[in-house]
Amino acid sequence: MKNQYNKTITACFVGYIVQAVVNNFTPLLFLFFQKSYHVPISQITLLVTFNFGIQLLVDLLSVRFIDKIGYRVSMIAAHALAVAGLLLLTVLPEILPVPFIGILIAVMIYAIGGGLLEVLVSPVVEACPSDNKEKAMSLLHSFYCWGHAGVVLISTVFFYVVGIDNWKILAIIWAVIPIGNAFVFPTNFLRHFFFAGLAQVMCLPSEPFHWQSFLSSRFVYGCK
Numbered sequence: 001m002k003n004q005y006n007k008t009i010t011a012c013f014v015g016y017i018v019q020a021v022v023n024n025f026t027p028l029l030f031l032f033f034q035k036s037y038h039v040p041i042s043q044i045t046l047l048v049t050f051n052f053g054i055q056l057l058v059d060l061l062s063v064r065f066i067d068k069i070g071y072r073v074s075m076i077a078a079h080a081l082a083v084a085g086l087l088l089l090t091v092l093p094e095i096l097p098v099p100f101i102g103i104l105i106a107v108m109i110y111a112i113g114g115g116l117l118e119v120l121v122s123p124v125v126e127a128c129p130s131d132n133k134e135k136a137m138s139l140l141h142s143f144y145c146w147g148h149a150g151v152v153l154i155s156t157v158f159f160y161v162v163g164i165d166n167w168k169i170l171a172i173i174w175a176v177i178p179i180g181n182a183f184v185f186p187t188n189f190l191r192h193f194f195f196a197g198l199a200q201v202m203c204l205p206s207e208p209f210h211w212q213s214f215l216s217s218r219f220v221y222g223c224k
Helices: 002-025 026-036 042-070 071-089 100-128 133-161 164-183 188-193 211-216
Strands: none
Touching: 002 042, 002 071, 002 100, 002 133, 026 042, 026 100, 026 133, 026 164, 042 100, 042 164, 042 188, 071 100, 071 164, 100 133, 100 211, 133 164
């Protein structure tokens, strides 16, 4: 049981790394976007405000809908939106008549995912039993900082070695993190571990895993 809670907490740590990716990868490309897509600096700087503005709006609105649609669906949606935003960032500027609109749409999509993660991750770790709750919470929030540093360092090395013109490859690589955190282990990670710490809310008997029943339930599967 303790191992299950630890895996839930680890998943939440990775969730903050996902948030660090969506917040810090695109700004590294601002000068490249300005040069390649001829986006004026005034619009480039708007992206930062737009990103965090959307996240704040999601923070405010999520109180109303997360309890209705369920924590599981919300967390899966957060990861899916992060993936979609990163992938669309590589496509939309190329196919839309105005590249900036494509970038703005991609930023909006992954910003919604980032806002959901901000709301969801901390309460889950707080609900998980642990030997040192304060340490777990402190470590959780430090993962965003480590994620930020990792995104900047790894991206910088990638641009230096491979070239910034190949940034789309790196965007796809970064998208692997939310994919892995949400969907690699559907039968074990999501059923037994993801939100196992919220078992105090409702524990249901373990049963064969089905995506339909998983998504339709607001609470967690049993931890007994």
